[in-house]
Amino acid sequence: MVKRVEVAAGVILRGDGAFLLGRRAPGTFYPGYWEFPGGKVEAGEAPADALRRELEEELGIRAIELRPWIVRRHDYEHARVSLHFFEVARWEGEVRDHVHDALAWQFAGAAEVAPMLPANGPVMKALRLPRFMGITHAGEIGVAAQLEGLERALGGGLRLVQVRESTLAVDDLREFVAAVIERARPHGALVVVNGEARVARAAAADGVHLKSAELATMTARPDFEWVGASCHSREEVEHAGRLGLDYALLGPVQATLTHPGVEGIGWQRFAELAADLPMPVFGLGGLSAADMDEARAAGAHGIATIRSAWPR
Structure with a gap:
């Protein structure tokens, strides 16, 4: 035995x-x-x-x-x-x-x-993962405004960007991803693309981010250096762990404008869902840099955010 x-x-x-x-x-x-x-x-x-x-x-x-x-x-x-x-x-x-x-x-x-x-x-790789993820929303605020916000954020220390643009046409998305990578590379920032593995590969992005629906269908880890996923339940984060993903986003921790009417799970529930997992987990949903200490006390690797990531 x-x-x-x-x-x-x-x-x-x-x-x-x-x-x-x-x-x-x-x-x-x-x-x-x-x-x-x-x-x-x-x-x-x-x-x-x-x-x-x-x-x-x-x-x-x-x-x-x-x-x-x-x-x-x-x-x-x-x-x-x-x-x-x-x-x-x-x-x-x-x-x-x-x-x-x-x-x-x-x-x-x-x-x-x-x-x-x-x-x-594997822990050494996890330590390379930045603590703060900025998630783009160019489809909402416009590509030019998003790229301006990105440049300011990179200058302020942002080192992990998720491109999440479900409303952009594929050709526009390709151009946008290329523009994000062009700006991120000089700062050593990682760029992952949400839900579009072919676009991510063609642009030589650092990785891909799986939607929760995509995660549910996966039986093997996609072949990228960095792979993460959006999760909303213990079952989903455990599946991400079994696949050997590098990180997961878990939430919403607080109520968000993106999902009006959906109540956040709070940090106590987050801590319960994120416990004993083999990969880092980011808190997501209604958060800002001011929530970092509380997030990490609850077992989060860091936080991911959309609106508060982009300084004006």
Whole structure:
């Protein structure tokens, strides 16, 4: 019988955005491999409590604020491991290594250490995903106004754009996607296209975003670097996880102009629906940058928004 092990792991964040990795010491499983600090969850122990204990034992620091993030499962030769990842948003004390062979602060997308433990590899990609997604609505405000808003947002730090334009004719959509990508590339921003895989591929977009109806018909992940989906239920986010998607949007969290009369699910329900998933989940619906802290406290990777994404 395969041994099942629960592990709590921490993405310890420094003020400049770097996160901490430790190299496993000789005499342990996978010596020389790099991992996120943490350890085994003991019987009767909550994963968050286990992580607090492990960080004190391993690094001599005290976690002040933990944010639930994702749960990755991996089958090693010795055990089936469930890794509960938390963002360690605030902590105190001086980092001192008591367990690992070495420690290193790294940046998402620019890690300089290898190899990573197999279970932790996908987490490195998830850390590359920006926290704020701007969703276009050129069909409502006009292409010129949308592109102007996009340029201002990119200049202000926006690094993830979803092109969602169901009312544009295909030829107009192609031109618009090309214009968005042309503006996004110099800023290193990712561009995903909603519901139009052929347009996304022809434009060399970074990925595709599946509508919930498309997600329901999928039996395999589309062949793009980045693939996400819109979800409204636990069943849908679980299906997105099984397909190995990179992220999901979940909502509406609050009432929106896009869906008048539809009541938002609120952050408590969001946290319940988004718990224990293998990929990051964005909160969607009536949100702005001011909601980021509350979103992440509820387990969201970040937020996605239409109207508040585009400064005037």
